[in-house]
Amino acid sequence: MNQMPMTSENVTTMPTKNTKITARDVQVYYGDTHAIKDVDVDIEDRTVTAFIGPSGCGKSTFLRCLNRMNDTIDICRVEGAIKIDNEDIYDKKVDPVQLRAKVGMVFQKPNPFPKSIYDNIAYGPRIHGLAKSKADLDEIVEKSLRRGAIWDEVKDRLHAPGTGLSGGQQQRLCIARAVATEPEVLLMDEPCSALDPIATDQVEDLIDELRSQYSVVIVTHSMQQAARVSQKTAFFHLGNLVEYGETDQIFTNPKDPRTESYISGRIG
Amino acid sequence: MTDVTNTPVPSGPEKSRGSSLYALDKRTKRRNAAEARFKAYGIAAVCVGLAFLVILLVSIVRNGIPAFTQTFVELPIYLNEEKLDPDGNRDPAAMSKVSTFGYNPLIEDALVQLMADNGIETDMDGPTLRKMLSSSVPAQVRDYTLANPDQVGETVTFRVLASSRVDGYMKGRVQREDLERDKNLDAAHLDIVDQLVDAGAVERTFNWAFITGADASESRPEQAGIGVSMIGSFFMMIVVLVLALPIGVAASIYLEEFAAKNRFTDLIEVNISNLAAVPSIVFGILGLAVFIQFGGLPQSAPLVGGLVLTLMTLPTIIISTRASLKAVPPSIRDAALGVGASKTQAVFHHVLPLAMPGILTGTIIGLAQALGETAPLLLIGMVGYIATNYPEGIVDGFLAPNSAMPAQIYEWAKRADPAYYERAWGGIIVLLLFLMTMNIIAIILRRRFERRW
Amino acid sequence: MPVLWIVAIILALAVIGYFMGRYRAIASAGGDSRKLHSLPNYYGTSVAIFTTVFSLLVLIIWLIVQPLVIENRVSGTIPAEAIPEGSTLGLVMSDVRRVANGLDIAVAGGAMTEDYASSIRTEFTDVRDRLAGVGVALGSDVGSSTLRAAQLYRTMSATGALLMAIVVLAIALGGFLFALMRTHKDFRARNVVETSIRYLLIGAASIAILTTVGIILSLIFNTIEFFYRYPAWDFFFGTTWAPSFGGGSELGIIPLLWGTLYISFIALVVAVPIGLFAAVYLSEYATPRIRAFAKPLIEVLAGIPTIVYGLFALLTVGPLLLSVFGPNSVGWMGAASSVMTAGLVMGIMLIPFVSSLSDDIINAVPQAMRDGSLGLGATHSETVKQVVLPAALPGIVGAVLLAASRAIGETMIVVMGAGAAARLSLNPFEAMTTVTAKIVSQLTGDADFSSPEALVAFALGMTLFVITLGLNILALYIVRKYREQYE
Structure with missing residues (x-):
């Protein structure tokens, strides 16, 4: 455990100007289970940050804290401070609805609504009132689909149901849907785990492009994927944030023996 | 709040990056209001549902409880020997020549005497006073006299039923002004009743006769009870239990354990799910046409009612039995087959016993449903039959015409005298108590034997 | 012997x-x-x-x-x-x-x-x-x-x-x-016995088919008999219902169907919004404790026999409505029995029916749909209105159809609460009668079973059976299709 202070030391260095999200001393409880313990982390803007770790290590739980999706689970309790742009997202004044417009989320399994492709994308802008007119909305839909790198595939069938697309297309549609609300942070919970390699490849390319405008946080099971798409990597183990740093450094020169065991395939 | 609210609501696609989370924009406020409204509708709907339940139960209890009490008059009657047994040899056969009508003068005399004893001044004569009593009283006195001939010549104190008007007055149902147009009773009678209550000769007590008694004719609501139709319901439930349980379980075992996936199985499945939704009145038509017209079974018989209700209950029992069979994990079957049991043995020795609590629970709930069902009974003649006699023996119980609890309630509700409405509500309390007991047993069974795999 | x-x-x-x-x-x-x-x-x-x-x-x-x-x-x-x-x-x-x-x-x-x-x-x-x-x-x-x-x-x-x-x-x-x-x-005695048992089981399962066949045959034969004595055209398209056992009856089903549909409509207007909102609240908002308390209580309404509702309509709701809308106030209502009385009470009866079916269906909508919508910053009600309910819509439509079929086939409430007069009127406070109520009244008299006045009950039963069967099949089909969508 004596490595802990050292890594913590690393993260708790003064937030740089580029820092988007800061988490300090975050604890998460599911009923009596202590799922996340003392997590401190700074997530940068316009960067892809990967959360890796064995199953059940709490990486998804922590991700869901970042846009308060855990609020929907009755027994879940979050302590500590998570700030986005220096505003505590668990503050009483914060409406999770507004927060989630700012912090978009893409889920493990593609979950398009049983509506048309167009309505799937337009859903967010509509509820947040981002479009003044139909033309405006059309523009947002097209822009989002382009950013989701799926425009060319669906531009001729915008009014076909979103559920009719292939798995990879559905996931890119979900990413486009998340992008359409103009978020500042994009959370992705194992976005490729339900996809085949080709679709995974396309989604990974997309994530790389999204980096230019968003802070992307991605939870992944695959170390290769983390290495391919992320600039920063955080390694979670048993609810602790074990190590956080530049992706290259984590994969080539991990400081913590647990990280090393995981990278080399001994645990996980 | 601060300056943020003054800035125009961000609405273009170029939403200002970095807007504060601490400030709620107007749109979010509006959306949150809509959220609160929506939630309020939900709460309101739940509350309305619960309110209906409460109103229903309150009106049942408030209107039905009076049926369980009844007003009686303590009346000492002198059994006049000259009138009842002129020969003086106490021979019941000879005494039975005096009809119930012949007992009226004795009762009238007794009433006049009662007035005098309690110092009640009235200018009413005997026959007028007798209107305060149920018309069943002479028969009651006659039955007693014939059973106890040696009491003739004595004064015997009877507990006799007051008329339904007097009973209604005691329960607050009948007011003095209601009697203005009433040919049976005058307000003056009620004054007498008040004085008799003070004297202790009139009292309202628990009415066992309502629970155990038989139905009475239209003009004697004070005498009517639900006992005989309860017996009718009981015999119907026996039929349902004896037929629906084995048939339902056998059908479920076939469908769940043996049936191949083919058209015949599909046909059965479709039939079961449709029968579950066929209106109950249609089952009544079936009963009338098949069991009574074609099969020649007697009308109004609990057997026919039971058969019809069996067919109605079967889908319920089959559906719940299949669910409990399905809940038994396949590993149990595999284990039995693995030690060389045949498929039939595996099912009957292992799966069925494990599924039994669930099956019984479903059966009880099905029975409860059948017990409260009324519509099909209307068509097979169980309404309109006035159940005045207990069946003599078991065969009679199944085949002799009888009523059933819900049919009896309907019959009472149809009668013109409001005194019968009270009986109908009271009947509903009895019926609901039965249903509640059955459901509680089902819940206990489920809790007690519920198995988590 | x-x-x-x-x-x-x-x-x-x-x-x-x-x-x-x-x-x-x-x-x-x-x-x-x-x-x-x-x-x-x-x-x-x-x-x-x-x-x-x-x-x-x-x-x-x-x-x-x-x-x-x-x-x-x-x-x-x-x-x-x-x-x-x-x-x-x-x-x-x-x-x-x-x-x-x-x-x-x-x-x-x-x-x-x-x-x-x-x-x-x-x-x-x-x-x-x-x-x-x-x-x-x-x-x-x-x-x-x-x-x-x-x-x-x-x-x-x-x-x-x-x-x-x-x-x-x-x-x-x-x-x-x-x-x-x-x-x-x-x-091989065991095999013989087991085969026999198998046939016994098949026989038991076939009773469901036999029952259906019995229903259909008893309806069809008597209906045909009826149509020999009374023209089918006049039955289906006649607008007057005036049976008279002396002969010369007019037996048009239109006024009965009208009463049936009108009462069912009012029942659904009461039951669907309340049932649906209650289901949404209980499955989406309520805490487990409230749910564990309120859901079984509302379902108690479903376990109460219809005779109780009938009496409730006849003796409580009817007089209550009469005192509000009767001759002593606005004068819309002449007697306690009316379309409104029966419809209202039937609506109460159907609330748990709609709510528990909708509850199942709403719960079948995958959590991923809700997460997707909430993750985009939708409020809970927006999620329910724009994602959950549209996704559950086919199932809910199925549930409403089943409730409608219940309402159309309901007997005791209308027999006791709706009145006996066959009437084509728009006023919901007037007494009207229904198909089921007339089946009862035509078959419980001392009528001769060969007279058209009694036989018409079978034709009415046939009509009722066909309508409810159609609704049920349609509803089951929709619900099943809907289930497949998420399995």
């Missing part, structure tokens, strides 16, 4: 067979039951099965077929001129049966000898008088052909019964002997 005796003999034979089969099997294995193919009980049971099953089956079929055959033969002997003016062969045959039955009673009661009963002639004896003497009342004098036919009926029945006893017992004995002969240690 009475049927009861035949059954008793067969059962006795089966019991004997059981023990003999068992004994024989063990004996054939030299007393060592381990050498048997099956457990000894199976040998016994197989003998019992062979003894009972076929003989009882024949017995049942015989009991059903014999009256039909006799009826046919006897009615063939009645000359056409013996059927009085205005009567039918069916009516004459029912006379024949009654006379035959009367003679039976007379013989059983000792008022006539067997010979006398089969030889009396109307020419010499007043049969009606004689039968009245033993307590059998006949509506009209007995004609000679009727008496002759009745006597033939009796002879044939007697012969048939005797023949049946012989045949059935022979089959039982045959099965008994056959099974006993087969009993040997290598005989």
